[in-house]
Amino acid sequence: RKEVEQDPGPFNVPEGATVAFNCTYSNSASQSFFWYRQDCRKEPKLLMSVYSSGNEDGRFTAQLNRASQYISLLIRDSKLSDSATYLCVVNSNTGNQFYFGTGTSLTVIP
Amino acid sequence: NAGVMQNPRHLVRRRGQEARLRCSPMKGHSHVYWYRQLPEEGLKFMVYLQKENIIDESGMPKERFSAEFPKEGPSILRIQQVVRGDSAAYFCASSPSRVTLAKNIQYFGAGTRLSVL
Numbered sequence: 001r002k003e004v005e006q007d008p009g010p011f012n013v014p015e016g017a018t019v020a021f022n023c024t025y026s027n028s029a030s031q032s033f034f035w036y037r038q039d040c041r042k043e044p045k046l047l048m049s050v051y052s053s054g055n056e057d058g059r060f061t062a063q064l065n066r067a068s069q070y071i072s073l074l075i076r077d078s079k080l081s082d083s084a085t086y087l088c089v090v091n092s093n094t095g096n097q098f099y100f101g102t103g104t105s106l107t108v109i110p
Numbered sequence: 111n112a113g114v115m116q117n118p119r120h121l122v123r124r125r126g127q128e129a130r131l132r133c134s135p136m137k138g139h140s141h142v143y144w145y146r147q148l149p150e151e152g153l154k155f156m157v158y159l160q161k162e163n164i165i166d167e168s169g170m171p172k173e174r175f176s177a178e179f180p181k182e183g184p185s186i187l188r189i190q191q192v193v194r195g196d197s198a199a200y201f202c203a204s205s206p207s208r209v210t211l212a213k214n215i216q217y218f219g220a221g222t223r224l225s226v227l
Binding site: 004034041042043044045046049087094096097098099100101102103 | 145155168201215220
């Protein structure tokens, strides 16, 4: 079983739509969770950390469900500039390794 | 404050040659991570280093690959006798201290794209 699993998509949504991505992880001892975005052939950039209580940053909301071992990302009022691949990232129980999902592709259509 | 610097950005090697990839972490960062991304795949952890120490190399292939982070200078990922399957994007990330409980995050360099002919 992979450490982190994501639906690869693609998700094609119109501008202004709300879209949600889920990610599941296998190691119940994981402590740190993140969402990164990666534009085509560029480096991953941190979008937001994910906290147990859930957290929001503008149009982006992240949730963590430890019991079910999944993480979600909600994007409201999608913009064209949100088009990217969204990577779910989970650390190992030792904290040394970070496991990346294969990413979910989002295209926001005018 | 310069970000994580990787060079070269693109590297072409013939089978059997050596590839050296360099990574200079952000100023003040002493932790370096190397990842490999194959086409259409996610990033795969390779190795985690601190100055002069390899902390975790469990993601590194046992043969031909090595990494170092000397007291002075950049971190180096070295691939000996490259094969076509080594063609990938290699990303380096740095953090200011051991990443725990989301207090510290990893900042990525732009990557080195290795092509093996």
